[in-house]
Amino acid sequence: MLVDRFIKYVKIDTQSDEESLAIPSTKKQLNLSRLLVEELHHLGVSNAELDDYGVVYAFIKAPNADEKTITIGLNAHVDTALEMSGKDVKPQIIKNYAGNDITLNESLGIFLSPKEFPELLTLKGQDLIVTDGTTLLGADDKAGLAIIMEVVQAIMKNPDQLKVNLALAFTPDEEIGRGVANFDIKRFGATYAYTIDGGDINYANYENFNAASAVVRIQGKAIHPGSALGQMINASTVAIEFHALLDPLMVPEKTSGYEGFNHLNNIEGGVEQAELNYIIRNHDLAKLDQQKEQFILAAKTINNKYNKEIVKVEIVDSYRNMADLIKKDPRSLKRMEAAYKKLGLPLTYIPIRGGTDGAGLSYQGVLTPNLGTGGYNAHGKYEFVSINQMEKMVEIVLTMLSI
Ligand SMILES: [Zn+2]
Incomplete structure (x- = not known):
């Protein structure tokens, strides 16, 4: 049963670790990956296998497959977020939620x-699973895993409903941005795919940020302050000057939706040297390039003023917006839309203000939008999931695989 399965998964601690250089970053993630392989074998998917990088792959052929049959991929991640512990999770089931305050932990x-979380009012009458207030829940993304495993169970019971081949991949280390770093896209074998790693199931995503980072290094000139007149260049002062040349409204705390930002996430400095670290984000690649240009321009302005190259900017691109690819080949979206329509459910696309493993997969050649799981408030103790929405997502995915 879906709920039992979900509860079994969240009780396994699978937190990843960004400090670790191991692959996967923590061994404990493999406890869940191995369980998933075992469960797949038990369901009759005998080719399910855990590879050396901690990725579980499996493949289910459609009963009437020929060479024209496409393969749909499904992906969810086994790890949980760094912000809060996922050890000793004690899930609580709230039946027929009445719209009231839910006590997570009486004594604390x-x-x-x-x-505080008004979206709860949209879930009145539904069954919820919440935490005991001391850990995260891990619905991100064990709800995705449970949904996919339920789908597999239904298909193995009644294989005739499967009209496409089905490829599965369960990945580690998504939360530390390494989910598809060692992904074998050929082995996965999908024509296109879906990550099941979102929130409210009435929303799906195929747009994420284009991302770059900038390191700004400033070389000052330290001299005894008593005899500094006309001589000292205070690197920290120059750092402030540099930052002031960027758009003050283009910051995370003043932007939403499709608005991009330059985020100063670290600053360190003295008189002799200073360093500023930024992440640069925009859904529109041309606008991202303009933002990068502003960094170069700000450095030039300062270097001209001091008549010396005291500021150096190094910009590195990270991930790209998968929308640019998916818009050219929207088959994955069409399939989702057809399933929602068939079930009479509303579907709205919202842009992700971040990245997704689907973007990585899309740029490796398998276009991968993201579907919801019914999970809310990810990465903290207020995380919860709607059982009704998880169940509905099983039905949606089965419908997508049967058309
Ligand atoms: Zn996730």
């Missing part, structure tokens, strides 16, 4: 309240 005085 932790409550899940619609006053």
Whole structure:
């Protein structure tokens, strides 16, 4: 059963670790990956296998497959976020949620309240799973895993409903941005795919940020402050000057939706040297390039003023917006839309203000939009999931595989 499966998965601690250079970053993630392989074998998917990089692959052929049959991929990640522990998770089931405050932990005085999380009011009458207030829940992304495993179970029971080949991949280390770093796209074998790693199931995503990072290094000139007149160049002062040349409104705390930003996430400096670290984000690649240009321009302005190259900017591109690819080949979106329509469900696309493993897969050649799981408030103790939405997502995915 879906709920039992989900609870079994969240009780396994699978937190990843960005400090670790191991692959996967933590061994404990493999406890869940191995269980998934075992369960797949038990369901009759005998080719399920865990590879050396901690990725589980499996393939189910459609009963009437010929060479024209396409392969749909499904992906979810086994690891949980760094912000809060995922050890000793004690899930609590709230039946027929009435719209009230939910007591997560009486003795610690932790409550899940619609006053703080108004989306709870849209879930009245549904069954929820919440935490005990001391850990995250891990619905991100064990809800995705449970949904996919339920789909597989239904298909193995009644294989005739499968009209496409089905490729599965369960990845480690998504939360530290290494989910598809060692992904074998050929072995996966999907024509296109879906990550099941979102929130409310009425929303799906195929747009993410284009991302770059900038390191700004400033070389000052330290001299005794008593005799510094006309001589000292204070690198910290120049760092402030540099930052002031960037658009003050283009920052995370003042932007939303499709608005991009330059985010100063670290600054360090003295008189002799200073360094600023930025991440640069925009859904529009041309606009991202303009933002990068502003960094170069700011450095030039300062270097001209001091008549010396005291500021150096190094910009590195990271991930790209998969929308640019998916818009050219929207088959994956059409399939989702057809399933939602068939089930009479609303579907709205919203842009992700971040990255996704689907973007990595898309740029490796398998276009991969993202579907919801019914999970909310990921990465913290207020995380919860709607059982009704998880169940509905099983139905949606089965419908997508049967058309
Ligand atoms: Zn996730």
